[in-house]
Structures are given as structure tokens and as C-alpha cells.
Amino acid sequence: MEADATEAPPAAAAQPPPYQPPRLLLEGAGGSAGAAAKACRHHAYSRKQKSLGLLCSNFVALYDRDDVDTVGLDDAARRLGVERRRIYDIVNVLESVGILVRRAKNRYTWIGFEGVPTALKELKERALREMSGLVSPSLEEPSAANVSDDEDDDDRLGDADGDADSEKLSQSQSMELSQSQSMELSQSQSMDTPSDKPDTPRCQLRSDHRKEKSLGLLTQNFVKLFLTMELETISLDEAARLLLGERHAESNMRTKVRRLYDIANVLSSLNLIEKTQQVDSRKPAFRWLGQAKRKDGNNVTAALPLARKIVPNKRAFGTDITNINNKRAFGTDLTNINNKRGKFASETENKGTLMQGDSSTLKNFESQLGQGKSSGFVYGPFHPAGARRQEIDDRTPREKERKNIQDWESLATSFRPQYQNQALNDLFGHYVEAWKSWYLDVTRESTS
DNA sequence: GATTCCCGCCAATTC
DNA sequence: GAATTGGCGGGAATC
Structure with a gap:
């Protein structure tokens, strides 16, 4: 049933489930918030009351x-x-984290938080495939815009209410959408570069270009950073840099960061991430929580820098401009980062620690993504696409395993994607290495 | 002064 | 042509 459109809060109609206006979150601006918002504009205006995060909490509530x-x-x-x-x-x-699915113009299907694990799992797998180059983006399916193909199913929607199958359908549609959207990360690593597929019609190009910059896609790519790179925390500057690639204008960067703020606020109100502070500087960063749920009560996340240690010698990415040698750095063009205030280099040094090699963190990821339990097989952190099939054949002779490893290696070599973004190029190398060791472990286990 | 991010313009897309 | 969608960046609130 569609949530009733009657004027919201105050004891509106006695019918539909009593909507408690943003219990929580809007002090003072409750009730018919529209008018209130306007009234507040000049007067006791607080932008916190209008933040996207708060709005999202209210939306979810x-x-x-x-x-x-x-x-x-x-x-x-x-x-x-x-x-x-x-x-x-x-x-x-x-929508990009699976809570909603677009069904038609103006209409979304509510999936709820149970859609999140699937969406994240898909995102992660997708991201890994993209990174490996095993999936060709060009094979990828239509476009997000096509979701509205369903629109003539509007009627069906009515029937679908409460129907588990159609629910699944929406979810799988959502997944397809996620996939096609996320493909575009590898397709145009620099998201500000329009696709240049020669045969693509002009309007399609424009459309692609627009999609490449969409908030949904940016959200997915942002989430992928956490899912695939095992980042524990990342600042938005860093994220923007990774997502944009190294060739970017300062203005692009600013725009991207602005969007990331929007996204981060929403994700944080979903409890997927939390705002925190990098330990040694006061620079804000976001930590992946991965357990989407409604935030109760206040939506202000205390920026408690948990007992996270930034372990020296752990791989850090990107932001370290002056000390790049010591680490496996993403974004090698960082020497050119030209922060307008010239403070960036020092402030971001050593931030954005990769928790590489931390098996408990990895297990966490897997269990959060629901991968650990279902089949009784715990995937390694860099589970390559198609590996599942190999697992099924797991009783293969040692030689065959060795051959498989070589296959992976040669596959990885021959399919190495030509990322424009050096950061992602480096990241790819990271994956290849990780795969090798993961695959070795798996085959070793299966034969022992 | 720097950071954060709301706001609404307006172009692209869809109906 | 109208309505919907959403990129974008100005600029104000907040730190």
C-alpha cells in the first residue's frame, strides 16, 4: 500500500498508521514542516534541522x-x-544501497534494510569483477534509466503488494541496476570523462555522461571503496580523489566533495558509516560500519576516535604526498595535488589507513556481507568472480590447482584494465597479489 | 578562515 | 510542451 499522502503529522486522519512526525529529530520544526521551514529561514534557522542526514532519518522513520x-x-x-x-x-x-527500488516515475518500492546486505554483497562482488577486468563494462546491460521500463507494470504493482515473488523481483531489478551503474566506475574511472564508445549515439553519450555523475553511482562507488579496499576510514577528500582520478580540476574536486558530503550524511544516518576524526589531525573522516539500520533518537554521531590505531607500515593510500615511498600508495599523482590552501599535504598524511592483512576485519566484512555462513565456505577477501565455480570442483588434483593459479595470473595479466586512474591501477595490482595468495590458501585448504 | 552542506537554478530526460 | 529528475556550484551556517 502506498503510504498515505494526506497531510502528515498532527493527528491528520485517523486512518493510516499514525505517522509520528520525525519524532526525534526536528525539534521545533515539527508538524507541517514546510511552513515551519520557511518560517525558520531567517529566524532561528538551523541548518542541522534541515540536513540530509536528518531528512533521511525522517524518511526512513x-x-x-x-x-x-x-x-x-x-x-x-x-x-x-x-x-x-x-x-x-x-x-x-x-536506492544504491538496496533500500528502495525505483518502479516508475515518482514511485519507489520500499525494500527496507533487509535489502542492504544483498546490495552490498552484489556491490562488492561487482567491484571485484570490475577491478579484475573479468567483466567487460561494455557488455553491461542497459542503463539505470531503463528501470522505468517497468512502468507499464504499474498495475502489477498493485497486485504485487505483499507478494514475495515480486518483492524478489524488485530486489533483483535493484541489483541489476546496481550492477549496471557500478560498472561505470571501471568504464570511466575518471567519472568526469564522458564515455567515448565510438558507436554510441550522441544522446546515449550524454545520458552516460550524466549517469556517470549521478549521486547514486557516486554512492555506490564510495561504498565500494570500503567494501573492496578494506578501508576502515577515509576522508572525503581522499574518496573524491580516488573516485575522480588524478586528472581533475580543483573545481571538480570541490564539487565531488560536496556530493560526498551529501552521501556521507545519508549513509551515516543509515548507520552504514559513521563520522569520526582522524587521530592525529582533527580532520573528519568516515568509518565503515556496514550494519544498516535505523538510527534512533539523535542522529548525531559522536565522533569518537575509537581505539583505532593507525599502524605504521600498514599500507596507506593516496594522501601521503611527501612520504609516498614508504607505503603502497594509491594515486601516484598525488605530488601534484594542489590544495588551494596548501595545507592538504601535511594534514592528510598517514590518513586513510588500509587495514590490509587484518583477518578479523576481513572476516567481519564477509560476515557482514553474509558470505561467510551460507555455503559454509568463507571467501577470501578478494574473491574473484567465477571462483565459486572453481570451488565446487574443489577436489582437484594439485597439479590442476597449480594450473588454475597460473590461469588466474595470466588472466589477470592479460585482462589488466587500462585504468586512467593511476590509483585504481595500483589498486588492481593489489588485488592481483591478494588473489594469488587467496587462491593459494583456498587450494591448500581444499587439498589438506 | 576553513569546512560543511543547504538551496534552488536550470539542463537533461521522460512522459 | 509539461513534468520529472538530478547535476551543479553559490554562498551561508558552522566549526
Whole structure:
């Protein structure tokens, strides 16, 4: 059932499930928030009351109920008292982590938090395949825009309410969307570069270009950084740099960071990440939590720098400009980073630690992604696509295993993608190495 | 002064 | 042609 569109809060109608206006979060601006928001504009205006994160919490509070299947954008905007534009920001992010699926113009299917693990798992697997070059982006399916192909199924939507199969359908559609979107990371590592597929029609190119910059895709790529690189924390500057590639204008960078702020606020209100501070500088960063859930009560995450240690000699990426030799650095062009205030280099040194080799962290990831339990087989951290098939044949003779390893190596060599982004190129090398050792471990285990 | 991020313009896309 | 979608960056609130 579609969440009722009646004017929200105050004892509106006695019918549908009593919507508790943003219990929580809007002090003072509750009720018909639209008017309130305007009224507040000059007066006791607090941007915290209008933050995307808060809005997202309210959005979730509003729709995360058993009896909600579809979400109308207008309805959401009205009930939350914000402009439609803001709702787009929210749903784009929610959709890319599997909480929503777009069904038609103005209409989304609410999947809820149970959609998140699947979405993350898909994202991770997808990302690993992309990194390996084993999947050719060009083979990738249509485009996000095609979700609306379903639109003539609107009627079916009605039937689908409460129907488990269609629920699954939406989820799988969501996954397809995620996949096609995320493919574009490798397709155009520099997300500001329009695709240059020669045969692509012009309008398609424009469309691709637009999609490459979409908030949804950016969200997925941001999440992929955590999922595939085992980053524990990352600052938004660093993320932007990794996602943009090294050739970027300062203005692109600023824009990207602005978007990342938007995304981070939403993800943080979903508890997927939390804001924290890098230990030695006060620079804010985000830590991956990976357990999406509704945030209760206050949405302010204490930026507690947990007992995280930044272990020297662990691989750090990207940001270290002056001390790059000592680490396996991503983003080798960092020497050119030209922060307008010239402070960047020192402030970001040693940040964004890769928790490489930390098996407990890896296991965490796997269990969070639901990979550890289901088959009884615990994937290694860099589970290559197609490896599952090999696992099934796991009772192979040692020689065959050795051959397989060589195959992987040669495959990796021959398929090494030509990333424009040096950072990703380096990252790829990291994966290849990790695969080798992972595969060795797996084959060793299976024969012992 | 630097960082964060809301806001709304306006172009692209879809209907 | 209208409506929807969403990229983008100005600039104000906050740190």
C-alpha cells in the first residue's frame, strides 16, 4: 500500500498508521514542516534541522514499516515538508544501497534494510569483477534509466503488494541496476570523462555522461571503496580523489566533495558509516560500519576516535604526498595535488589507513556481507568472480590447482584494465597479489 | 578562515 | 510542451 499522502503529522486522519512526525529529530520544526521551514529561514534557522542526514532519518522513520510497499516522491516531500529536490537526493542514495527500488516515475518500492546486505554483497562482488577486468563494462546491460521500463507494470504493482515473488523481483531489478551503474566506475574511472564508445549515439553519450555523475553511482562507488579496499576510514577528500582520478580540476574536486558530503550524511544516518576524526589531525573522516539500520533518537554521531590505531607500515593510500615511498600508495599523482590552501599535504598524511592483512576485519566484512555462513565456505577477501565455480570442483588434483593459479595470473595479466586512474591501477595490482595468495590458501585448504 | 552542506537554478530526460 | 529528475556550484551556517 502506498503510504498515505494526506497531510502528515498532527493527528491528520485517523486512518493510516499514525505517522509520528520525525519524532526525534526536528525539534521545533515539527508538524507541517514546510511552513515551519520557511518560517525558520531567517529566524532561528538551523541548518542541522534541515540536513540530509536528518531528512533521511525522517524518511526512513516514515516509511520503514511493514505496511509500506511503495513510496511516492510527492507524498514524501509533502510529509517531510521539504522540496522534491531533496527527496531525490535521499532516494538516490537509498536506492544504491538496496533500500528502495525505483518502479516508475515518482514511485519507489520500499525494500527496507533487509535489502542492504544483498546490495552490498552484489556491490562488492561487482567491484571485484570490475577491478579484475573479468567483466567487460561494455557488455553491461542497459542503463539505470531503463528501470522505468517497468512502468507499464504499474498495475502489477498493485497486485504485487505483499507478494514475495515480486518483492524478489524488485530486489533483483535493484541489483541489476546496481550492477549496471557500478560498472561505470571501471568504464570511466575518471567519472568526469564522458564515455567515448565510438558507436554510441550522441544522446546515449550524454545520458552516460550524466549517469556517470549521478549521486547514486557516486554512492555506490564510495561504498565500494570500503567494501573492496578494506578501508576502515577515509576522508572525503581522499574518496573524491580516488573516485575522480588524478586528472581533475580543483573545481571538480570541490564539487565531488560536496556530493560526498551529501552521501556521507545519508549513509551515516543509515548507520552504514559513521563520522569520526582522524587521530592525529582533527580532520573528519568516515568509518565503515556496514550494519544498516535505523538510527534512533539523535542522529548525531559522536565522533569518537575509537581505539583505532593507525599502524605504521600498514599500507596507506593516496594522501601521503611527501612520504609516498614508504607505503603502497594509491594515486601516484598525488605530488601534484594542489590544495588551494596548501595545507592538504601535511594534514592528510598517514590518513586513510588500509587495514590490509587484518583477518578479523576481513572476516567481519564477509560476515557482514553474509558470505561467510551460507555455503559454509568463507571467501577470501578478494574473491574473484567465477571462483565459486572453481570451488565446487574443489577436489582437484594439485597439479590442476597449480594450473588454475597460473590461469588466474595470466588472466589477470592479460585482462589488466587500462585504468586512467593511476590509483585504481595500483589498486588492481593489489588485488592481483591478494588473489594469488587467496587462491593459494583456498587450494591448500581444499587439498589438506 | 576553513569546512560543511543547504538551496534552488536550470539542463537533461521522460512522459 | 509539461513534468520529472538530478547535476551543479553559490554562498551561508558552522566549526
